[in-house]
Amino acid sequence: MTIASTAARADRSRVAIIIPARFASQRYPGKPLALLRGAGGRAKxxxxRSWEAASLVSGIAKVLVATDDDRIRVAAEGFGAAVAMTSSACRNGTERCAEALAALPDHVDVIVNLQGDAPLTPPGFVEALAAYLADHPEAEVVTPVVRCTPALHARLLADQAAGRVGGTTAVLDRYGRALYFSKRVLPHVPAERVGEVGLPIFFHVGVYAYRRAALERYAALPPSPLELLEGLEQLRFLEGGISVATVELAPPDADIWELNNPSDITQVEAGLRAAGID
Structure with missing residues (x-):
């Protein structure tokens, strides 16, 4: 898919970005307020950082921070973000996005969930998702994947061997629809084939675009068994019979590591410096 040839066809006045952010993260309490230094050494x-990444996406109707915590609200309003207060009962970012729908005008019918721990997400990734839904009216949910290089595959395997979650992988059908997502490195690759170029191992980038109706359906479904086991909210779509399309994109020049644990700060700051983000 060529972003430049399709992005212009997306009606961006109907697309909004929601950044779900909660303070009470189990793995990293207070994570949205963790300070990260960019290329110029300034801590934000x-x-x-996530709001600035969303603001770089061209032609979006609105960028909204959705939170249940006044500390995050005060910080977000302090740098100029619009904020929707949501319930502390939201179990994940997708549920929080669904609750924040009430703060968006009715004509907005595509919602991008740009997770608040992914400030290195390239704007082109979000633009590609909006373009995909514009070009595929039958699609309900779409998310980006990157085919693993041998180096990225090796890093994921090393994290797995050490008992760390280094990222999420996606298993796709021949049409690019998601069959499964896992915090394990899937599919299994025989030892003698590890290091091959072009293996169907896809790193999932945690940003989603939903039709408004699909997001409302998600919120009406109970948490699913696989979602609870893996800790991956997108599995509720699959278990609920809602197809998740994927867009395969080229790896960006800079790292797209997410901030899942305090130990990830070093890698995310390195990604900010590599991308020249102050």
Missing amino acids: PLIE
């Missing part, structure tokens, strides 16, 4: 909270 993660939620501001």
Whole structure:
């Protein structure tokens, strides 16, 4: 898919970005307010870094921070973000996005969930998702994947061997629809084939675009068994019979590591410096 040839066809006045952010993260309490230093050495909270990443996406109707915590609200309003207060009962970012729908005008019918721990997400990734839904009216949900290089595959395997979650992988059908997502490195590759170029191992980039109706359906479904086991909210779509399309994109020049644990700060800051983000 060529972003430049399709992005112009997406009606961006109907697309909004929601950044879900909660303070009470189990793995990293207070994560949205964690300070990250960019290329110029200036420290900014993660939620501001994520909002700045969303603001780089062209032609979006609105960027909204959705949170249940006044500390995050105060910080977000302090750097100029619009904020929707949501319930503390939201179990994940997708549920929080669904609850924040009430803060969006009715004509917005595509919602991008740009997770608040992914400030390195390239704007072109979001633009590609909006373009995909514009070109595929039958699609309900779409998310980006990157085919693993041998180096990235090796890093994921090393994290798995050490008991760390280094990222999420996606298993796709021949049409690019998601069959499964896992925090394990899937599919299994025989030892003698590890290091091959072009293996169907796809790193999932945690940003989603939903039709409004699909997001409302998601919120009406109970948490699914696989979702609870893996800790991956997108599995509720698959278990609920809602297809998830994927867009395979080229790896960006800079790292797209997410901030999942305090130990990830070093890698995310390195990614900010590599991308020249102050």
